[in-house]
Ligand code: ATP
């Protein structure tokens with residue numbers, strides 16, 4: 001997919017823009033604090049309908065303004081016809097207003113039934129230096145990674161996740177009050193139904209991408225061996241292929257078995273909200289947890305690998321080449337690693353790339369053939 005046009009109004013420090021991007025992409029070069037990440041934030045907003053930095057919508061409105069708007073025209077083409085051939089065009093637009101805190105999203109001028117139906121229509125993958133948190137932080141960061149990836153790529157995942165969270169919070173409230181255990185248990189059928197859907201989606205994704213994880217990691221790390229494995233909080237899950245009804249049985253049994261623990265802790269102790277996507281590195285004494293034992297460079301390679309898998313997911317699920325957004329990614333890597341990453345991307349990612357860098361010298365993707373644009377005080381210059 002590629003972003004043909006982007007309009008922003010009162011978004012962060014960006015001077016109102018109407019940009020047309022070349023299908024192969026651009027490199028956006030500018031000093032610190034000029035608006036490079038803001039531009040990527042605006043583009044990725046159209047994919048996830050919120051800030052990738054976790055900022056609240058009100059922080060995205062330019063200081064002193066009332067409403068921000070972002071809209072993009074996306075063209076899609078099949079992988080084997082990178083920049084020509086038939087195109088489907090789609091306009092994704094989002095606006096947010098301070099008064100009443102109102103968000104409006106449209107796809108080709110139509111409001112989707114639910115906000116959840118509005119995500120994932122750009123087909124973009126974003127790489128940022130803060131991706132390191134995917135490896136460095138606790139399991140909740142990796143669950144968030146799975147949740148976003150699957151929400152964007154699996155029908156029904158986001159809706160199930162939203163319902164699961166609602167049910168979970170009701171159930172936990174009942175456990176906290178701790179009067180009649182039956183009040184908490186009344187939520188179990190719903191919890192199990194939504195939880196099983198989430199678990200099955202996660203399980204299938206991890207299973208189908210585990211060997212790809214090891215392969216891609218080996219390529220970009222220069223031979224390092226690593227693994228990605230699913231550690232669901234339920235423990236044993238019936239054998240693949242992650243059939244939802246079997247997962248539901250296992251979840252119901254695990255809830256049953258956790259009664260004592262949850263009454264003591266007054267919270268739900270098993271379920272997708274406690275899953276772990278474990279990342280490990282092969283060492284001389286067996287596998288070691290990347291978060292505790294990996295070097296800085298090793299952890300960075302693992303985080304990059306997760307993003308590259310996200311791109312691969314879009315290729316497989318949507319049969320489209322993803323748009324790659326890369327925020328200052330190469331600056332963080334040593335020369336060998338960035339050479340390998342670039343070689344890998346030049347081979348596999350044939351679609352549009354929009355990357356940012358503080359210095360022109362750092363732009364070597366596509367053998368330096370990307371158009372270089374500048375940005376100063378929020379104004380983009382071709
Ligand atoms: P770096 O190279 O340091 O990452 P950058 O070019 O990516 O810099 P941005 O993160 O895009 O910089 O931020 C640019 C500027 O945007 C910041 O100086 C910040 O003060 C400003 N800014 C952030 N939010 C708003 C807003 N709501 N309205 C106006 N300006 C804002």
Ligand code: MG
Nearest residue numbers: 036037327328
């Ligand atoms: Mg930045």
